[in-house]
Amino acid sequence: MGGMTDAARLDLAIKGMSCASCAARIEKGLAALPGVGEARVNFAAERATVIFDPAVVSPDRLIATVRELGYEAPVERLTLAVRGMSCASCVGRVEKALGDTAAKSAMDAAKPRK
Numbered sequence: 393m394g395g396m397t398d399a400a401r402l403d404l405a406i407k408g409m410s411c412a413s414c415a416a417r418i419e420k421g422l423a424a425l426p427g428v429g430e431a432r433v434n435f436a437a438e439r440a441t442v443i444f445d446p447a448v449v450s451p452d453r454l455i456a457t458v459r460e461l462g463y464e465a466p467v468e469r470l471t472l473a474v475r476g477m478s479c480a481s482c483v484g485r486v487e488k489a490l491g492d493t494a495a496k497s498a499m500d501a502a503k504p505r506k
C-alpha cells in the first residue's frame with residue numbers, strides 16, 4: 393500500500409464465478425489495472441475488495457473490468473470507503489475523479505462527519 397496517498401476501497405458483489413480459479417482470474421485482471429494497489433476476490437463469499445487510487449482509476453473501470461472478464465458485478469451493492477479525507481474539498485476532489493452517479497451516492501455515506 394505504500395505510496396498511495398488517496399487510497400479508496402471498493403467492495404463489490406461478483407456473480408458468475410464457478411470455481412476458485414475464477415476468483416484468481418478476477419484478482420489478476422483487477423491488479424493489472426493502473427492505480428490498483430490490491431485486489432482480493434473471495435469465491436465463496438462472491439465478493440471482491442479492491443484498494444485503489446481514485447485519482448488514477450475509477451470504480452466504473454474496476455466494475456467494467458470484472459464484466460469484461462465475463463462475470464457479473466451488480467453495482468447496487470457497491471460500497472466505498474475513502475481514507476485520508478480531511479475536509480469537504482477532499483470529498484469534492486475524489487467525487488470529481490470518480491465521476492459516476494452510483495459512486496457519488498456511495499461517497500455521500502463516506503463523507504467525514506462533523
Ligand SMILES: [Cu+2]
Nearest residue numbers: 410411413414
Ligand atoms: Cu472457475
